[in-house]
Amino acid sequence: MSFPSPAIILVRPQLGWNIGAAARAMGNFGLDDLRLVAPRGRHPSAAALSMASGAEEIVEQARVFSDLESAIGDLSVIFATSARRRDMIKPEITPEIAAQHLCQGETTAVRGGVVFGPERAGLENDEVVLAEALVRVPTDPACPSLNLGQCVLLLGYEYYRCRHGKGEIREGFRRDDPPASKAELVSFFEQLESALDGSRFLRSEEMRPVTVRKIRNFFSGARPSVRQLRMLRGIVSSLVSGRPSD
């Protein structure tokens, strides 16, 4: 059985479209448990559904609570996001560290959540005390204000990276066009160097080894695929003969 993912708790959100943006960000990063504490206006609003853009279900299934205590009753680890410093004894961690704690909880069947305050006012101190730690996004001190949906996005992004790895890196090759083998590459070098001998580009016996090394170095670093190498061979043949190669 897979354990449910961390909850996202929005406290007194003022704008429906921020709820929608938060839901969309949750969907992007595999989160689905949205909880709203005393949202302003009726929920779900048209603005929230319209901004959700693919994550309407998360908006529709969001549970609404009257206060934070009841919204987090089933959770064991809570982090509170906060842009401003508090006159309170509370550890501060980054989104990355918060995500690591939340992922750890999943393996020990301890359920966690992240609490986000209202757009301008932020969380009240009586709400912050319920959290183990504050999460602060590192930002330029001259421009520290993050939008509510963006803040959910960054937490979601770090959660997903922690849960599913930091993302794939792919070499620039297609499955049906792998990198050329070194033998193919050397065969191309020989074709090219023989052509350059013919065109007198490599006419200096003394400089020849240095220049050859530079040419080979460039084409090795460029890491041509099988097809790209075939194209290069065609280019050289064509330049030599002065007409398109077969």
Place this chain on the structure above:
Amino acid sequence: MSFPSPAIILVRPQLGWNIGAAARAMGNFGLDDLRLVAPRGRHPSAAALSMASGAEEIVEQARVFSDLESAIGDLSVIFATSARRRDMIKPEITPEIAAQHLCQGETTAVRGGVVFGPERAGLENDEVVLAEALVRVPTDPACPSLNLGQCVLLLGYEYYRCRHGKGEIREGFRRDDPPASKAELVSFFEQLESALDGSRFLRSEEMRPVTVRKIRNFFSGARPSVRQLRMLRGIVSSLVSGRPSD
């Protein structure tokens, strides 16, 4: 002289408020060079300025170009963001790796940029070929679509983390209220254990060492500050005497 930070290039952005959201995200993460290729409508629009929310200057100073080639002429490293797979030989990297390349460029005075396509259509293949690599944000495959402003936000976030460190972690102590010393803690333990001897909580001679160890373990793990420890001493005194302590 500090080298200018990487450029953010939005190609054919359709909505002013996405330009504004991108600018705000840039401001959050210390980026200021915004370039627009053939934006729809007049720039700067009221929507862009309103969404910028503190980063209006970035919107106002954005340069407008007619095509991508002229927008990136002065840059040496270009990454293109792309949500969809391309039938093209191109390496794919994560925002984190892209940020590392861009930061590296700053130390070698090589200027870089990240190119973002229009909201729905994305970049054209003729534009993608100008980039060294594609940047792909790791997302839930069921819900991969990131909003333009959010995509800029994630790149900015990784750039800032790479440039300025991964963010501070703070222990939950204020400068004027440091963690209590071990001597203070042990003195509290002795007060508490003597009180519990008196209240017969520790009446079993056999179990006493185990229970004492559990109590000490809990309070050590709680890491009280000097003031918190003073409060705890007061609580114990008060409970023992049945009246508020001095």
